Amino acid sequence: ETIGWILGPIYGAVVTGxxxxxxxxxxxxxxxxVPMLALLVIAFRGFSKKSRQGVERSSSSRIDLPGAVLLSIALTAVNLALASGGEFGGGTGTGIRAMGGTENPLADRAPWLLGVAVVSTILLIAWERRSRYPLLPISLYRQGPFLATIVxxxxxxxxxMVTMVNVPVVVxxxxxxxxxxxxSAAMLAPFTAAIAVASLIASKAARQIGARATMIGGISLAVAGSILIAVVLDGDNIWTMTPGLLIGGAGIGLLLPALGTLPIQLAGAANRGAAASSAxxxxxxGMTVGVSILTALGVRRLQTLTGRLEPIVREPDESTALFLTRQREFIVDHAIPLSLQVIRETFLAAAVIALLAAIPIAMLARYFSSDASTVDT
Structure with missing residues (x-):
């Protein structure tokens, strides 16, 4: 997973290049x-057939297909609903119209999509309560420590995700x-590399100072990194974000191993697979819903800020070239600086979210030993 954070931006840059x-x-x-996933499916099916040799055919019934379908519907609906308000430049009466953009066709259907998400979630919970092999065992979520790790x-x-999205937007x-x-790939490299390095040393740090101290240190670094980026972000020199990216990435890296293994250790042997997948x-x-919410709020904030400016309107006798020039000047002088201001605010919001993570981690304090970690990271 951590390797994916490192190679993902580089892979995207190479493909587009x-x-x-x-x-x-x-x-x-x-x-x-698409073809890569198709090959993986074929390979997985072949591996599954070999691994099932000598196993009773009834084991295939352990796939909770109804639960998977209901969960997919709920997640898809909530993400479509939240993302429907994240388009800038769609309002003709605001200065931000100069940046272009059109209204999301699903914007008017957001309440219906949220309704579908709620109904699907209710049906999912009801099904999981009665399923013999539930995709999301309800008994796990009744355990305070497990629920704390999930939150x-x-x-x-x-x-x-705030960092993974904001950095390319700034670029x-x-x-x-x-x-x-x-x-964008070069800018994200310090962030993802710091995640990888910190993930590797997290286990040693947990043994030396304890898992609780390691996780609190991770949260502190994540908060500090987000705040630092918000303070030093400069449109004329975006590399000023690098120290904040290194600090924030190190904080996330210290948190990832423990938050990945804790749910597994808190679950019983029969639910370890469900616990790992739940985490x-x-x-x-959190990545998809969080970025959808912050994007929608950020766009609304940007529209509010630019709404105080005079909109770009073509004069009756104005040439197309002059009108386009005025649009470009507006973007450089107003729209881009205001966009960077909103991005700074979203980094501050990320710091608040990181602080909120300290609450469930504090609830786990009594499950950590004082000299080492009860969690093998």
Missing amino acids: LLDFTDEPWRWVFWIN ANLCLGGVL ALTADSGNVSSL LMFRLL
């Missing part, structure tokens, strides 16, 4: 995944369009 002769090469980052993973996912706002992908799922849920 090699396919820059195509229209919208970023789409190929997703299209390439902490949810918060951590939100903090992680796109301030850099030349020709090297946005490669520069990862809620971390990813």
Whole structure:
């Protein structure tokens, strides 16, 4: 998982760089995944057939297909609903219209999508209560320590995704369009590398100073990194973010191993698979839902700020070239600085989310030994 954080931005930059002769090469980052996933499915099916040799056929019934379908519907609906308010430049009566953009076609259906998410979640809980092999064992979520780790993973996912999204946005706002992908990967490299290094030393740190101290240190670094980025972010020199990215990445790296293994150790042997998947799922849920919420709020904040400015309106006798020039000047003089201001505010929001993660981690304090860790990270 940690290797994915490092290679992901580099992989995306390489793909878009090699396919820059195509229209919208970023789409190929997703299209390439289709045959790769198909090959993985084929390989997994072959491995599963070999591993099931000598095992009763009834074991295949352990796949909770209804639970998986209901969970997929709930997650898809809530993400579509939250993301429907995240388009900037759609309002014709605001200055931000100069940045372009159109209204999301699902914007008017957001309440319905949220309703689908709520109903699907209720049905999922009801099904999981009666399922013989539940995808999400309800008994696990009734345990305070396990639930605390899930909430902490949810918060951590939100903090992680704010940085992974904001850094490329800053690059796109301030850099030349020709090297946005490669520069974004380079900017994220200190962050992802710090996550990897800190993850490797987290186990040793937990043995020496205790898991509780290690996790509190991780939260402190994550908070400090987000605040530092918010303070020093400069559109003229985006590399000023590097110290904050290193500090924040180190904090997340110290948290990841424990928050990944704690749910497994708190669950019984029969539920270890569900516990591991729950930790990862809620971390990813924090990433997707968190970034959708922050994006929607950030766009609304940006629209409020630019709404105080005079909108860019073409004069009756104004040439197209002059009108486009005025739009570009507006973007440089007003829209980009205000966008950077909103991004600084989202980093401060990430610091608050990281602080919230301290609450469930504090609830786990009595499950840690004083001289080492009860959690093998």
